[in-house]
Amino acid sequence: MNFLQIIGPVMIGPSSSHTLGAMRISKFVHKMIGEIPKYVEFYMHGSFAKTFKGHGTDRALLAGILGLKYDDERIKDSYSLARKMNLECSFITVDLGNVHPNTVRIKVQTQKGQHEIEGSSVGGGAIRIIKIDNVECELAWEYDTLMILNKDEPGALSKILSRMEANIANLFLKRINLLQATALTIIELDSPPERLDELLELPCVLECYFVPKDDFL
Amino acid sequence: MKFSELTSMEEKIDQPLHEVVLLSQMLEDGSDPIELRNKTRIILDAMLDICEKNYGRAQKTLTGLCGDNAHLFSRWQPQMMGEFNYFATVTALSVIEANAAMGRIVACPTAGSCGVVPAMAYALRKIKKISIDCLVDALIVAGAVGKCIAQTVSISGAVAGCQAEIGTATAMASAMAVYSLSKDSKRVSHAAALSLKSLMGLVCDPVGGFVEIPCVKRNAVAVNIAISTAEMALCGIRSVIPLDEVIEAMARVGRSLPEELRETGLGGIASTKTATDLLEKIRGESL
Numbered sequence: 145m146n147f148l149q150i151i152g153p154v155m156i157g158p159s160s161s162h163t164l165g166a167m168r169i170s171k172f173v174h175k176m177i178g179e180i181p182k183y184v185e186f187y188m189h190g191s192f193a194k195t196f197k198g199h200g201t202d203r204a205l206l207a208g209i210l211g212l213k214y215d216d217e218r219i220k221d222s223y224s225l226a227r228k229m230n231l232e233c234s235f236i237t238v239d240l241g242n243v244h245p246n247t248v249r250i251k252v253q254t255q256k257g258q259h260e261i262e263g264s265s266v267g268g269g270a271i272r273i274i275k276i277d278n279v280e281c282e283l284a285w286e287y288d289t290l291m292i293l294n295k296d297e298p299g300a301l302s303k304i305l306s307r308m309e310a311n312i313a314n315l316f317l318k319r320i321n322l323l324q325a326t327a328l329t330i331i332e333l334d335s336p337p338e339r340l341d342e343l344l345e346l347p348c349v350l351e352c353y354f355v356p357k358d359d360f361l
Numbered sequence: 362m363k364f365s366e367l368t369s370m371e372e373k374i375d376q377p378l379h380e381v382v383l384l385s386q387m388l389e390d391g392s393d394p395i396e397l398r399n400k401t402r403i404i405l406d407a408m409l410d411i412c413e414k415n416y417g418r419a420q421k422t423l424t425g426l427c428g429d430n431a432h433l434f435s436r437w438q439p440q441m442m443g444e445f446n447y448f449a450t451v452t453a454l455s456v457i458e459a460n461a462a463m464g465r466i467v468a469c470p471t472a473g474s475c476g477v478v479p480a481m482a483y484a485l486r487k488i489k490k491i492s493i494d495c496l497v498d499a500l501i502v503a504g505a506v507g508k509c510i511a512q513t514v515s516i517s518g519a520v521a522g523c524q525a526e527i528g529t530a531t532a533m534a535s536a537m538a539v540y541s542l543s544k545d546s547k548r549v550s551h552a553a554a555l556s557l558k559s560l561m562g563l564v565c566d567p568v569g570g571f572v573e574i575p576c577v578k579r580n581a582v583a584v585n586i587a588i589s590t591a592e593m594a595l596c597g598i599r600s601v602i603p604l605d606e607v608i609e610a611m612a613r614v615g616r617s618l619p620e621e622l623r624e625t626g627l628g629g630i631a632s633t634k635t636a637t638d639l640l641e642k643i644r645g646e647s648l
C-alpha cells in the first residue's frame with residue numbers, strides 16, 4: 145500500500161464509492177469508445193438504485209461519460225453539460241442479481257454501434273469492471289487494457305498474442321455472436337501495446353479498443 | 362506496517378522520520394522518493410486551496426440536511442475558543458460541507474473525514490505560519506500513521522466504524538501538527554495514540570447513508586480533539602499504551618461492531634425518530 149492512497153486522492157464529494165468509484169466506471173466506458181456517445185442508459189442496482197440522487201451518483205456517472213477529470217468542479221453540473229454536448233441520458237433502477245450493491249450497467253449508443261458495460265464501485269474509489277459486451281471479466285483498471293473483437297476461428301488468439309510485446313497480466317475471452325462467429329478478447333497488459341495498428345491489420349481482428357491504465361491518485 | 366518499525370529505522374539510519382517514510386515506501390513498492398514528495402506537495406496544495414475557497418461559505422447540499430454551519434460559525438465571535446481552534450473549526454466545517462455539496466475535496470483519508478487534516482494544515486499555515494516544505498514533511502508522516510491504521514484495521518466506516526474514518530483522520534491531523542511543530546517522532550506517536558484512544562469505538566451511523574449527519578459536525582469536533590492531543594504530546598504527555606497496540610485494539614473493536622453501526626444507516630442516530638421523519642420528508646423530492 146502506498147501512503148499517497150491514504151492522503152488522497154483529490155476528488156469530488158460526497159463519497160468515494162458513490163461519486164469517484166461510479167465516475168471511474170463510466171470514464172472507463174468513455175475511454176473505451178473514445179468519444180462522447182449520442183445516447184446513454186444507466187441501469188442502477190442496489191445501493192446505487194436507492195440513493196443515487198442524494199449521493200450525486202447520477203451526476204458523477206454522467207461526468208465520467210463526458211470524460212471529465214475526477215476533481216472537475218463541473219461534475220456537479222454534468223446534466224446541463226450533457227445537454228450542451230447533445231448527450232441524451234436516462235437512469236433506470238433495476239435488480240442486476242447477485243452483484244455488489246454499488247453496481248451499474250451502462251449502455252451506450254455511439255456512431256459505430258452499441259456497447260454494454262457493467263461495473264461495481266467496491267470502496268475507496270476502487271472499481272471492478274465485471275462485464276463488457278456480455279463477456280464476464282474482472283478488471284480493476286490497474287492495467288493497460290486491450291479489448292479486441294475478433295473472428296472466432298482457430299488460431300485467432302495465438303495470432304493476436306504473437307503481436308503482443310508487452311507482458312500479459314490477465315486474459316478474458318468469450319464467443320459473443322455465434323451467427324457472425326465473433327469473440328471478444330480482453331487483455332490486461334503490464335505496459336501499453338506498441339504496435340496497435342499492426343494488430344488491426346490482422347484479418348481476424350475486426351475491432352480494437354485500448355484503455356490506458358487509470359492513475360487516479 | 363508498524364509505526365515502531367519506522368521509528369526504530371529512524372534511529373538506525375539517523376534520518377528524519379519523513380525521509381524514513383519515503384525510504385520505506387521505496388523499499389516496499391519501488392516508488393521514487395522525489396516523486397512521492399512531489400505528489401504529496403500537489404495534494405497539500407489542493408488541500409490549502411480548497412480550504413481557502415470554501416472558508417465560511419454557505420453550501421447547497423444535495424439533500425439539504427446541512428450546508429449553513431460553516432457560514433454561521435464563521436460569523437460568530439467565539440466565547441471560549443482560542444484563535445487556532447476557532448479557525449480550524451470553521452475550516453473543517455467548510456470543507457466537509459463542500460464535500461456534501463459535491464465540491465472538490467481531498468479524501469484524506471476518506472471523503473467523509475475530509476475536513477480534519479486539511480483544517481489542521483490550513484490553521485498551521487495561516488496561524489502558525491509553518492512553511493509549505495515543513496507541512497509537506499508533516500503530511501508524509503501523517504500519511505504513514507494513516508497507513509499503519511489502514512493495514513491493521515481499515516479506513517472504511519463500513520468495515521470498522523467511524524473510529525476508522527474520523528478516528529484515523531484525527532490521529533493523522535495530530536501527528537501532522539506535532540511533527541511540524543517539533544519534528545519529534547516519539548511525540549508524534551503519542552499524539553496519534555491519544556487521538557485514537559479518544560475516539561475508540563466511534564460508530565458509523567449516517568442518517569439515510571448520506572455523508573452529512575453526523576459527519577459534518579464530527580469533522581469539526583475531531584480537529585479540536587487533534588489539537589488537544591497534539592498539544593498534550595508536545596508538552597511531553599505520553600500515551601501509556603503505545604500506538605501500535607492502540608491500533609491493534611481498534612481492530613478488535615472494529616470487528617466486534619455490529620453491522621447496524623457500520624455505515625448501513627440502520628443504527629445509532631440514523632435510527633432515531635427524527636432521522637426517520639427527516640428521510641421520509643426528503644425522500645419524495647430528492648433521493
Ligand code: SF4
Nearest residue numbers: 473518523526565576
Ligand atoms: S459516520 Fe460514517 S459516513 Fe460519517 S464520517 Fe463517520 S464513518 Fe464516515
